[in-house]
Amino acid sequence: MWTAQIICLYLSFKFNSAASILRSGTCQLQGRFRLNGMYQAGDVILGGLFEVHFLTVFPELSFRTDVYCLCEFAQMFFQQAQTMVFAIDEINKNPDLLPNITLGYQLYDNCVMLGMAFRAALSLVSGTEVSFSNLNCTGPPPVIGIVGDSNSTPSIAISSVLGLFRVPIVSYFATCSCLSNRKKYPSFFRTIPSDAFQVRAMIKILKHFGWTWVGLVYSDDDYGNHAAQSFLQDIQVFGGCVAFSEILPLDNNRKYIQHTVGVIQASTARVVVVFSTSTYLLPLMDEVVLQNVTDRQWIASEAWATSPVFHTQRLLPFLGGTLGIAIRRGEIQGLHEFLLHLRPNNDQRNNMVRIFWENMFKCRFNIEGRGEKMCSGQEDLSNTDTAYTDVSELRASYNVYKTVYSLAHALHDLMQCVLTLDEEALYWNFETKKVINITC
Numbered sequence: 142m143w144t145a146q147i148i149c150l151y152l153s154f155k156f157n158s159a160a161s162i163l164r165s166g167t168c169q170l171q172g173r174f175r176l177n178g179m180y181q182a183g184d185v186i187l188g189g190l191f192e193v194h195f196l197t198v199f200p201e202l203s204f205r206t207d208v209y210c211l212c213e214f215a216q217m218f219f220q221q222a223q224t225m226v227f228a229i230d231e232i233n234k235n236p237d238l239l240p241n242i243t244l245g246y247q248l249y250d251n252c253v254m255l256g257m258a259f260r261a262a263l264s265l266v267s268g269t270e271v272s273f274s275n276l277n278c279t280g281p282p283p284v285i286g287i288v289g290d291s292n293s294t295p296s297i298a299i300s301s302v303l304g305l306f307r308v309p310i311v312s313y314f315a316t317c318s319c320l321s322n323r324k325k326y327p328s329f330f331r332t333i334p335s336d337a338f339q340v341r342a343m344i345k346i347l348k349h350f351g352w353t354w355v356g357l358v359y360s361d362d363d364y365g366n367h368a369a370q371s372f373l374q375d376i377q378v379f380g381g382c383v384a385f386s387e388i389l390p391l392d393n394n395r396k397y398i399q400h401t402v403g404v405i406q407a408s409t410a411r412v413v414v415v416f417s418t419s420t421y422l423l424p425l426m427d428e429v430v431l432q433n434v435t436d437r438q439w440i441a442s443e444a445w446a447t448s449p450v451f452h453t454q455r456l457l458p459f460l461g462g463t464l465g466i467a468i469r470r471g472e473i474q475g476l477h478e479f480l481l482h483l484r485p486n487n488d489q490r491n492n493m494v495r496i497f498w499e500n501m502f503k504c505r506f507n508i509e510g511r512g513e514k515m516c517s518g519q520e521d522l523s524n525t526d527t528a529y530t531d532v533s534e535l536r537a538s539y540n541v542y543k544t545v546y547s548l549a550h551a552l553h554d555l556m557q558c559v560l561t562l563d564e565e566a567l568y569w570n571f572e573t574k575k576v577i578n579i580t581c
């Protein structure tokens with residue numbers, strides 16, 4: 142259903158991205174990445190980037206060896222990925238939205254690594270074949286838009302490159318105010334508010350309680366750095382003072398974290414504002430428990446305020462009473478049943494489901510060592526009770542749902558458009574061999 146033009150555009154992008162020309166007409170990818178993913182065919186494919194694993198081990202990125210995710214599986218984030226699958230399923234069943242068009246998907250795990258997220262994004266628009274000599278402009282339909290990335294730093298990197306090709310990227314969780322720059326990121330959109338609003342809300346909370354002497358902790362990424370910067374500016378305006386300002390390392394550097402907890406412990410500021418994702422904050426909280434830092438009023442940014450990894454008995458004495466900014470919660474009819482009906486299959490492109498299954502039922506599909514339980518694939522999800530099946534707090538998942546619908550509606554509207562010539566809009570090129578004006 143796509144004209145040769147758009148597919149050629151996608152092929153030429155293949156050459157420019159992660160491939161090197163070995164001999165004329167044949168390209169070879171550099172290095173091998175094992176991307177965990179989920180796939181379903183369709184007329185039009187939506188890409189997705191999800192943080193299905195969060196980091197506990199920090200692998201070395203290299204083009205000489207295979208790189209894989211050596212981290213912990215996150216049930217809650219897998220629910221977000223499945224919510225995208227659910228939304229696509231719902232749209233495909235809806236006769237009024239994108240009639241005669243089947244949406245497919247290709248989802249990847251970003252593994253909270255910039256290199257991994259970036260490679261996954263390039264794979265979405267250029268494919269994963271190790272080599273290809275198909276220069277006649279045929280092949281699978283291209284990914285027309287991307288749901289993700291969840292974090293700000295990879296969203297910036299991905300939008301900087303894919304923005305040149307005007308691939309729409311709609312994030313459900315990246316809040317960095319820097320991403321609002323339309324000149325720099327022309328094809329980036331999001332279904333979550335910018336941090337500019339969050340910082341204002343936090344200052345209001347501080348004002349309300351008359352807390353003027355506070356500590357600040359933030360992750361050393363674009364999210365943390367930008368939020369901290371606006372916070373430092375805004376708190377001066379309101380007349381508050383920052384007792385300390387500490388950066389969380391992007392690796393598990395224990396010495397550094399001990400130092401940070403020492404600063405929190407020694408300070409007279411009882412209120413600690415933290416801008417960080419769960420991954421980078423978890424090592425700090427482990428140290429808070431070890432050093433028994435109690436009596437602190439934590440103020441949580443949206444990225445960790447509702448994260449279940451902090452809702453544990455062990456952390457409760459330290460984090461109980463935390464105030465946080467949460468993103469809006471929503472209800473999604475039918476999602477719970479959908480989540481329970483998931484089944485793994487043998488398709489390698491759906492290995493993310495198999496990893497989830499092994500993690501959920503503590504079994505293996507390919508038994509290697511002794512004492513391992515074999516997965517049958519028939520285990521019953523309705524007997525489980527984890528963050529994956531919990532639909533009482535649909536926040537990021539609800540944003541994912543809205544993101545998929547926004548892309549579907551945009552595509553739907555484009556297809557209703559009157560066809561006019563406009564070079565800007567080469568992406569939207571259908572059977573008609575005419576160019577659709579995106580602005581109509």
Ligand SMILES: *[C@@H]1O[C@H](CO)[C@@H](O)[C@H](O)[C@H]1NC(C)=O
Nearest residue numbers: 236237238239240241242556
């Ligand atoms: C969908 O396809 C059918 C059969 O090809 C056609 O009759 C109908 O007009 C199409 N609908 C739209 C909205 O394109």
Ligand SMILES: *[C@@H]1O[C@H](CO)[C@@H](O)[C@H](O)[C@H]1NC(C)=O
Nearest residue numbers: 273274275276277278279280
């Ligand atoms: C395009 O090229 C591929 C591989 O080079 C070949 O298998 C296929 O038949 C070709 N398709 C057309 C339409 O020429």
Ligand SMILES: *[C@@H]1O[C@H](CO)[C@@H](O)[C@H](O)[C@H]1NC(C)=O
Nearest residue numbers: 430431432433434435436458
């Ligand atoms: C931790 O601190 C609290 C309050 O300061 C104290 O009551 C408790 O005994 C301490 N626990 C340990 C294990 O030191």
